[in-house]
Amino acid sequence: MIKVQQKDFDYGFEVSALSKGNHSVGGVCAFRGLVRDMVGNKQINNLSLEHYPGMTEKCLSEIEAEAHRRWLLEKTLIIHRYGLLKPGDQIVLVAVSSAHRDAAFEACRFMIDYLKTEAPFWKLESTAENSQWVEAKDKDKQAHSRWLNNLKKDK
C-alpha cells in the first residue's frame, strides 16, 4: 500500500496493520525517516517538501511491485508526506512484513534506497537566514546502484 499525504500518520498503527490478523508473518522491518534539526552546521527551522502528484504515486507503486517480485513478502507499505515539516516530524515510513527476517530487511532497505533516488520529491530547507534546495547525495545514488549490481549477479 502507498500513501502520499500532507498530514501526519500513526507509526504504530500503520506498522501493526502489516501483520494484523496474519499469522504467517514472522518478522516486520520498518524504517521511519524524521526531519533533523541540524544539517552540517546549519540549524534547520523547517523543511518544505514538494512533489509531482501522479508521478509520485506511480513511482512508489512500481517500487513496491518490484520488491514483491524480488522477495517473498506478506505486505509492504510506503507513506511519504509532503508540505511544510519541522524538526522531529515524520517524513517517510517504509515497512515490510514477511515470514522471514532476511526478506523483510532486504526489501525494506531496497524500497527506501529506491525511493531516495527515484520518487519525485524535492526538499527545501529553511534556516533563520535563507531557504535552500537540498542537493542529491552521491551516497544515495551508490545505495541505489548496489541493488542494480545485485540484480545483475542474480542473472
Place this chain on the structure above:
Amino acid sequence: MIKVQQKDFDYGFEVSALSKGNHSVGGVCAFRGLVRDMVGNKQINNLSLEHYPGMTEKCLSEIEAEAHRRWLLEKTLIIHRYGLLKPGDQIVLVAVSSAHRDAAFEACRFMIDYLKTEAPFWKLESTAENSQWVEAKDKDKQAHSRWLNNLKKDK
C-alpha cells in the same frame, strides 16, 4: 536499553521513544518478530520461551554495546519476551535510531542476527499432537558469521 519480560509491549510507543525529543535522529530502523502459526506443515498452537535469567540481560547488553562501538547511533532498544506465547504474539523488538539510515539498518540487523545466535533463549513449539524444542538454524549461524567477516575486513 534492554528489556526481558513476560508481558507484551506497545510497539509504537517503544519505537517512538527512540527519537522522542531528539531532533538529531534522521532515521529509525525497527525489527519486530512475531509468532507464526505454521512452521513447515505443522500448525503451531503455542510457543513457550525459556531463558537464562541474568545471562540473557548480560548478553543483550553486550550486543547493544557492540552495536554502539561499530556504528554512530543515537539510541538502541532490545525487548525480548519469555513464557507462553501464541501465534500473532510479539516475541522480540530490536530498534535503532541514528542520524543516518545506513547505520540504523546495519545496526538493527546486526543486533537481531547476534541475538538469534547468542542470547540464551529456547523455543518449545506445541502442536495439537506434541511439543518439540526448536532446532537452531544454520541460516542464523551464517547471518552471524557475516558480521565476523565484516569485522575482519574493517581491520
Place this chain on the structure above:
Amino acid sequence: MKIFYFSWVREKVGISNEDFSLPQHVTNIEQLAKFLQSKGGGYSDAFADLSVIKAAVNREHVKLDCAISENDEVAFFPPVTGG
C-alpha cells in the same frame, strides 16, 4: 503538450506548469530543453546547464534523448531528494 516544472527549475522558470505547442523540429527532451532555454529570461537561467536537469515523460524518468510528441506530459526538475 503539458510541461511541469519542479523545485528550483520551477522557481527559475517562474511557473509550475504550462500548455505548450511542440514545434515540429523538437522531437526529444534535449531539443525541448534547448528550445526552452532559447526563450530567454527565467527559461534561459533554468536550462543553462542541462547536466543538472532531470526529466520525466508521462510520469516516468527518462534520459535526454527520449522522444516526445504533442500528447505527452513532460516534466523538468533537479535530481530528487525525498525520503
Place this chain on the structure above:
Amino acid sequence: MKIFYFSWVREKVGISNEDFSLPQHVTNIEQLAKFLQSKGGGYSDAFADLSVIKAAVNREHVKLDCAISENDEVAFFPPVTGG
C-alpha cells in the same frame, strides 16, 4: 559450584539447577560434562552427545576446553533459538 540446565538438557537431567562440589580432577567444561554423563540416568542421556551441547561459565558462552573452578556458575544447554 552452581550448575544450570536449560531446554531439553534440563528435561533430560530432570532438574533446572543444582549445587555441585567440583571433584579435584575435573578442571574444564568437557571433563565436567563427561563426569555428569558418568552419573547415569537422566545425566547419561542428556550428555550422550557433547557435540550438541553448549555451555556458559559465569554467564558467558564458552568452549568445551574452558577452565572452571569451584566458585563458577556453569550452564549446559542446546544451541539457542531466540529472536
